[in-house]
Amino acid sequence: MNKSTLALAVAVGVLAQQAGAAGFLEDSKASVSSRTYYFDSDKREGRSIPSNRQREAAEGLKFDYQSGFTQGTVGFGIDAQALVGIHLDGGKGHHPTPNTFSPSDTDGSATQEWSRLAGNVKARFSKTEAHLGGALMPNMPILIANDSRVLPQTFEGGTISSKEIDNVTFNVGQLEHATGRASSNSTGLAVNGGTQDSNQFRYAGADWKVTKDLLLQYYYANLEDYYKQNFLGLVHVYPIGTNQSFKTDLRYFDSSSDGKNGQTGYRFNNNNGFAKNPGEVDNKTWSATFTYTLGGSAFLLGHQRVNDDGGFVFLNQGSVVDGNGHNEGAGGASFYSFTDATVGSFIRAGENTTYGQYSYDFASLGVPGLKASIAYLNGQDIKAANGTGKDLSEHETDARIDYVIQTGMLKGFGTTLRHGTYRGDGPTLADEDQTRLIFNYTYSFM
Template identity: 25%
Template sequence: MKLTSSALLALSISSLTAMANAEEFIATQLKSGASAQSETKGFVEEQTLGGTTRNWYANELKRRSDRFTYNDHGTRETTPRRINWVQGSILDYKSGFTEGTIGFSTQVAAYNAIALDRDVKDIAGPNNRTLTRSNGDAVGQWSKLGLANISARISNTTLTAGRQNFSSPTIDVIGNRALPSSFQGVALHSEEFNNLSFDAGSFDRVSPRTEQSLSKFRSEYGATGVETDRASVAGLNYQPFKNLKTTLYATHVEDFWNQYYFGAVHDIGDNAVLGLNTNLNYYKTLDTGSKALGNINNDAYSLAFALTHQAHTLSLSFQQIVGDEYFDYLHETNGIYLANSLLSDFNGPNEKSLQLAYSINMAQYGIPGLKFNAYHARGWDIDGTNYKGTAYDVKNMNGETHYEYSVGTSYAVQSGPLKATAIRASYTTHRASKNQSDGNINEFRLVTTIPFNIL
């Protein structure tokens, strides 16, 4: 008997529910005691000024016959290697909230980037790593307002308008470059209940990681470059039991899609002896409006299990896409919470993937802050031959496969003037069949992030 994806999803939800039923139910009620707004100390009294500086280095090498294509002062050239080295800095000012029933605050953050490697062939632009001019030259230094917003708060509910950070399973700040993205619009966050919170947002522009100007939204995998003026999202986070957290969100991207998300995380056991973490993510995507990306009817889910014994964690993740197009999300966002979203997203049409990962926390062995990790992931059954539209380049994908493995380490300084400074290094290899879109590449990254406080 063939187990369908719907049946597997239902079985996963049932398993989580069964585990949760053995625990004590948490009744939802208004938070008792003082609210966040009633405890504010004032606009000036709680102001902060600080930020981070990040040194971001990536060295990529295409393998087999794959090549990067770049613009060298009007001539199209190819190269197997791409090197990007950027210093990104953020100076972030946050005021406190004014006192009273309704409190007001503001946030302004200046973003600055310096290209440390400016060789045209090295950076192989344009890309989303080093900002380049139209002739291929690097922009040596540039700045912008990454954040600029005003917030109003009543009790434990805050409304924010302007350029801001926002986090949800479908629209989320992405911070894997020298500078992060941000969004322009209006957002609401409410925590009036003990185990239930709400979020909503509507945004008309994104501030990209490696651009000075604001941009309209476009999809990550669409091949036609169409854009949209608005993306809106609403959802809730609910914790019915001590060890079970659930998330439900709905997102409307004008003329692209309606996307629905359900997530559940359950923990059981004691990590000092043996703990089990179960993580379920599910997305349903349907076309809407003028269907600028054509017909879309897509299901995507992942189910991950992680066993932890003291310093050691071993995890296994299965992921599947059900649909003849990519599982897609908005460019310059981290709107993909699927477990196997790695260097590759493993999100091809009808793709199945499996990941095995291991990590060790060296704090158990007397070196707090030091961690090592490794994973191997494989994707198969990628098939876009039944795709009827033109927005995605998938019709030549017929039984495509690929795999990826990575080793990495990170260290966070535990004390002293550089406390919380994080250093992360990783080496990743990806290999693919002829028509799988991510191709054949090796990448080494070294990222150092140093936080600082002025006020």
């Protein structure tokens, strides 16, 4: 029994005596969600199957329960989550290993079913909440839980969020393990290329709502034996008129090596790009994004610059192996950047990326729930991995359409269709076309 499951069991026993307390049950929420997912990735490089073409479909089922809090100066509660993934079809030879869509069996084929159960205990004092367990899904500039496949990525540890000061939210925490979107097993934490795990990711930060239109952010994060990271952010929305605004989003990351980083097992692959000190974290990345909104239309334009010393770093356990050298399927991660696109990431050393997007909300035409967008990203000046030769480039075009039924028996049923076309220089920037078709539905019964 892992720590999160044990903590949940203890909490249920303690809280059972208070289950009738006002708030604990009355404020409870429970839901069942389904996600049907078709994923098609064509590498377009003529390489041998299975790495050339991936075609898979799967069904994800998720049960979520969130209690309210018991009465008293300090209120207590529990959150529980059960996840099941069912592999529907992959087609022989179309399931690469390791895989971030569904787990792989010992023979390299797709596992037909995978599941996990986790929970959190929580406490609330005044305007401060603490959560402890294995069903954490953080969403902060220095860490975003990935939810872009069949099942979501979850983390184990403890977090505290406080709003005791008006317009300021403080966040601190320590995370120790993660369960990947294509895995039933938790692993320690690492970066891309790191085969040894770390059991300590500490962070602290604050979101300050200076005015209703201006947000300032600062966060510090430390993944023991891998990296330290500082983040500064500014988001400002200037209201021009009715249904018209101009948004400015500025972000800056400063990351450096920590502890054993660079040693065998703790090396960062710098996103398969150049590094001044191979295997080590050494990066500064800034971005500026501007969005003009007029009615249902939104026009976005931005630029991101990765410095020349190494690639942008974030949590990614995709290279972690168990005691037998088996990959745990914990790959697949998100990071706080517009360049976290459908296919590419655009975060190698030296890279200058200019990006734009046009999106439209059809509610302006009387069709609520229907949205569409098209985006283009162009990355230049990528330093070659060996530090010699000409700079490389990459570009990607993404299209997306979403529709959520607004009324009737199927209210809330959503469909998403995404397609990305990526082209790049060299073997580490291989051309790829990717299509995703997703059906989502959530039924809330509490």
